Every structure is written in structure tokens, then in C-alpha cells.
Amino acid sequence: MKTLFRNALALLALAPASPAADLISSGDWTETINASKLVSGAGSNLQSQLQSLAGVTTLTISNVSGAWTLRARRSGGSWPSDVTLLVKRTSAGSGSGSVAGGDAFVELTGSDVEIFSGSDARSNVALQFKLTGLSVGISPANYLSSIIFTVQ
Amino acid sequence: MINRTKTLAAILTAGILSLNAFAVPDNTATQTVTFEVSPINQISVSSPTVSLMVNAAAAGSAPTSATDSSTTYAVTTNESYRKITGSINTAMPTGVTLSVALAAVTGATSAGSVALGTSAVDLVYGFDALNESGKTISYTLAATSAAGVVPSASKTVTFTLTAQD
Numbered sequence: 001m002k003t004l005f006r007n008a009l010a011l012l013a014l015a016p017a018s019p020a021a022d023l024i025s026s027g028d029w030t031e032t033i034n035a036s037k038l039v040s041g042a043g044s045n046l047q048s049q050l051q052s053l054a055g056v057t058t059l060t061i062s063n064v065s066g067a068w069t070l071r072a073r074r075s076g077g078s079w080p081s082d083v084t085l086l087v088k089r090t091s092a093g094s095g096s097g098s099v100a101g102g103d104a105f106v107e108l109t110g111s112d113v114e115i116f117s118g119s120d121a122r123s124n125v126a127l128q129f130k131l132t133g134l135s136v137g138i139s140p141a142n143y144l145s146s147i148i149f150t151v152q
Numbered sequence: 153m154i155n156r157t158k159t160l161a162a163i164l165t166a167g168i169l170s171l172n173a174f175a176v177p178d179n180t181a182t183q184t185v186t187f188e189v190s191p192i193n194q195i196s197v198s199s200p201t202v203s204l205m206v207n208a209a210a211a212g213s214a215p216t217s218a219t220d221s222s223t224t225y226a227v228t229t230n231e232s233y234r235k236i237t238g239s240i241n242t243a244m245p246t247g248v249t250l251s252v253a254l255a256a257v258t259g260a261t262s263a264g265s266v267a268l269g270t271s272a273v274d275l276v277y278g279f280d281a282l283n284e285s286g287k288t289i290s291y292t293l294a295a296t297s298a299a300g301v302v303p304s305a306s307k308t309v310t311f312t313l314t315a316q317d
Contacts, residue, residue, distance in 0.1 A: 025181035034190040035228075042194035043226025043285030050187075057183050077184075085185060129185055136192060136230040136281050144186040151179050 021064030023151040027057040029129050037134075046134045054090040055126035061097070061151050067119045070102075070151050071112040077145040082133040085145065089116050093125035105130055112150060191231055195313040197289065198224045204250075204293035217294040225311065226285030227257060233316040235260075235277035240268045241308040247299025250307060255288040265292055268309060277316055 029052040038044045061068060074085060089102035097120025106113055116125075204218040227236070238252055249267050252275065256262040260279035267273075295302065 021179050023179050023181045025183050028184045028186065030185075031187040032190060033187055035192045035194050038192070038194065038228060038283075041226075042196035042228050043283055044228060045283045046192075046230075059181065075182075131187060136228055136283050138189050138230065139232075139281070140189045140191045140230060142186065142188045144184055147183045147185055149181045149183070 021151045022062045024060045029056045050131045052129040054128045057127040058124045060123045062121045068151050069117045070115050072115050072149045073112045074108045075146045079145050080138050084132045086130040090128045091126035093122045095122040096120050097122045193313045194228045196226050206295045215295045219292050221290040223289045224286045228283040230281045232280040235316040236275050237272035237312045238275045239272040245302050247296040249294045251292040253290040257284045
């Protein structure tokens with residue numbers, strides 16, 4: 001009997017730690033860059049920056065009590081080296097908790113970077129993306145990247 | 153008693169395994185950012201009209217050609233191996249020639265002054281992605297003496313930015 005309980009306790013110890021919170025995201029950003037994005041027609045370059053609509057992506061943080069931090073990184077896909085992707089928070093969402101920071105654009109790279117922090121549950125925290133470094137030097141093609149959000 | 157205890161422990165173990173199976177970390181979420189860059193090939197001219205008139209000649213010589221270099225063109229492309237061609241909508245009268253020369257954009261070659269017809273002719277070729285403006289367009293209207301008096305007429309000149317052959 002002791003062995004069985006010991007095994008059971010060992011399994012408990014081996015069980016992964018519960019996640020800090022549950023995170024649900026909604027909304028991709030797709031942008032088409034064509035001649036309408038030239039600064040002033042023929043002879044001009046592309047607008048170097050483009051922004052998504054505010055709230056194109058929303059995040060809901062739930063099943064959490066206490067403080068947490070929301071981080072993000074880019075992963076995979078084809079991406080021109082001259083183009084930078086940035087993100088910022090455009091609303092605090094709703095819920096019993098709170099959020100702070102993230103109201104200025106932060107560059108997303110291959111490593112996690114803090115976007116904002118908060119406490120307790122929040123729903124529909126809105127995000128906005130921005131592309132910089134656009135020019136006619138970028139060959140016609142489809143470019144994409146996954147954005148991985150992590151709350152801890 | 154021993155059997156009941158084993159059963160209890162087994163249930164407890166199964167319960168732990170079951171909880172473990174549902175405790176999938178879901179503190180991450182993924183979205184996708186996609187942008188599509190479409191081919192861009194834009195060309196424009198600074199003025200829609202140019203007037204040329206051949207109305208003089210030196211005695212003993214052919215009529216003096218008329219020239220105009222008051223207009224410019226602008227071009228934007230995000231593709232490689234580009235060229236600019238030119239054509240007119242209807243043929244010129246016999247003995248009258250409308251020629252055009254486009255200043256080359258960076259990395260390109262200008263074909264110089266080329267007579268325009270209803271078939272497109274290369275004017276500037278061999279350039280890649282760029283955006284430039286203020287490049288001079290030089291028109292020349294020439295007529296032979298045999299052309300005689302030619303009534304005033306308008307021609308539509310079409311410049312096309314396209315792929316090089």
C-alpha cells in the first residue's frame with residue numbers, strides 16, 4: 001500500500017506545473033501592398049510603414065489569479081530582412097483584473113519580448129500591428145510570420 | 153482491506169493521470185501576420201500635352217525640326233528586368249516623323265531618339281526595382297519638304313512600363 005501511495009505521489013510530482021494562465025487569441029492581420037500604397041503615385045516609393053486596424057487581434061487571459069506578463073515573438077514563415085513587425089496594446093479589455101504597459105510599439109523578433117503585464121483575468125485586450133521598412137526593393141511575394149503569445 | 157486500499161490507490165493514480173492528460177499547457181496562443189506585395193509598375197508624365205510645330209526652314213534645307221524637352225516622366229517598379237516602350241495611336245502622315253528620347257533611369261540604357269509608330273518600340277531598358285521622377289522626355293517633330301503642308305493633328309503617345317524580353 002505504501003508503495004502504491006508513493007507511486008501516486010511520485011506521479012503528482014512528475015505532473016507538469018499548472019500553466020500560469022489560459023490564453024486565447026483571435027484575429028490575424030493580412031495586408032495587401034500594391035500601387036495604392038505608394039506615397040504619391042509613380043516615381044514615389046512605398047509608404048515605409050503600415051499599421052493594422054487597432055484591435056485586429058485580441059487576447060483573453062483567464063484562469064489566473066495574481067500577476068502575469070504577456071510576451072510575444074515571431075516564428076517561422078518567410079519574411080524580408082528589411083521589414084520589421086511591431087505590436088502594441090490599444091485597449092485594456094475588460095474583466096476583474098488590470099493591465100499595464102504595452103501602449104507603445106514593441107518590435108517582435110525571434111525571442112520573447114514583453115508586451116504588457118497585468119493581474120487576474122482580462123478579456124479582449126486589443127492589439128495593433130505595424131510594419132516598417134517597406135520599400136519597392138521588396139520583391140512581389142507573400143510574406144508571413146506566426147506570432148506566438150505567451151502569458152506567464 | 154488490502155484489496156480496497158489497492159483499489160483506492162489505483163483510482164487515485166488513474167485520477168492523477170487523467171488530470172495530467174488535461175493539464176495541457178495553454179498559456180500560449182498563435183496568430184499569423186501576412187502581407188502580400190503585389191507587382192507594382194507605375195509610370196506617369198508631368199504634363200498631358202505637348203505642342204510641336206514645324207514651320208521654318210533654311211533656304212535649300214529640309215524644314216527645321218521642332219523639339220520639346222519640357223516634360224518629364226516618373227516611374228516606380230518593384231520588379232526586375234523592366235523596360236519602357238512607346239507608341240502612338242495612329243500613324244504619322246507621310247513625310248512627318250515624331251520621335252522621342254527618354255532619359256535613362258538608374259541602371260538603365262536609353263535607346264536615344266526613336267521614331268514612334270503604332271507598334272511599341274523600346275525607349276529605356278534594363279532596369280530593376282526603383283522609383284525615380286523628373287526624367288526628361290525629348291520630343292522631335294520632323295518633316296520632309298515633300299510632306300507639304302500638313303493639317304494640325306493630335307497623337308496620343310503611350311508609354312508602357314513592362315517586362316524586358
